[in-house]
Amino acid sequence: MDSLATSVAAIFEFPIDFAGQKKAHDLLSRCLSLGVLASIVAGIFTNSIHALVYTFAASLVITFVAVVPAWPAFKQNPQSFLPVKYDL
């Protein structure tokens, strides 16, 4: 039961390597902060709070697409593990 669950979970894992993780995290923070600022500016200049909401929703979608899928750009530095050695 446990191994079935782990193998099902492994299908949905979509891993990225460590350098990619750092890149993804930085991209996430920057995209979201930019989104917040852009939303506030959009809202004030159009004097409409709906502009703010839509701009923020758009920035959320962009961030999601940029960070969540395992893009090849995040897999440029794969971890090189030592070859398996049997010492009997």
Next chain:
Amino acid sequence: MFNLANRVQVLLNQTLTAVSVLTAAIALISVVQLYFAGVWSIDTTSISNVKAIALLKNLRSFGALHGKPKENSKIAFDLSADLTPLFHWNTKQIFVYLTAEYEGKLAGLSSRVTYWDKIITRREDATLSLKNARAKYLVWDVEKSFRGRNATLRLEWSIQPYVGAFVLGETLVGEDFAFASVKRKS
């Protein structure tokens, strides 16, 4: 960040923080905008031609208790006001209401009652011009009768935001009138 679920989780957490920042920013900026629009010193209001009527009512819904009739007050008035400065990007609606403030029997006792109110949802509707408008509500006092006392009518407002803090205020106009005495039974 190593797997999909983790990335979604981090995204959701950061989104929560972002939304809190946005909320705080909107709430703060709105209040600052109101301050610069000078909404706490609107003096373009005019309340005039106030006529007061007194009625005796027997129902509990008009303040009558234990079968004793209760004195109710009603007014007619002219009102003109310009409340457009109250509308900004974070204004969902304005609640405008006409209040009468009067003293009680002893010092320190005071009351404020609402005769008329209106909900304004658009900036275009924010200029009021009423002639001989009748009060929406009959008002009764916590005492048995109004005793022909004097009261001050004021136009007050309350801004309901899309998100943020509620803001209340008064316009800088007060009109005095005297409560009528009971002349006829209803």
Next chain:
Amino acid sequence: MNLREQLTQLLTLAYVFLSAFVAWKALGLVTNSHSPIVVVLSGSMLPAFDRGDILLLWNRDQQARVGDIVVYEIADKSIPIVHRVLREHHSTEKQLLLTKGDNNMQDDLPLYAKGQLYLNQKTDLVGTAKFFFPKLGYVTILLTENQYFKFGLLGLMGISAVLTSE
């Protein structure tokens, strides 16, 4: 998973729930209200408030103002009502209020207890609404009223608990 891992998981879960509880009680202390966050349940204050809107309450005002939006509970009934103050009569120690919902034709007198003509500001009020956030509370309404949502959410939680090993 051995016993130690399972107990550690349980402890982490307990931490999450307890810290939420402590935060709620702390907010109640700061605002002096026993229910500092209220979800609007009825449409009696439309178009200002709709079901699911969230209000943050403050209960340290000396006296309420006409036009304030207050939350009150009638003596024995535990349902909080969110309405606006229509009239107030006060002395230096006590204040009596009459409330009315914006979307209601008449004031709240029929809602009060038998023989009660006014609300007592000190004892009947849960707090005055100071801060508003739209629609976030709709999740709680769905949870309590919609059966499909409740089971769907429990199902999702169950699936994620099985699929993730942490």
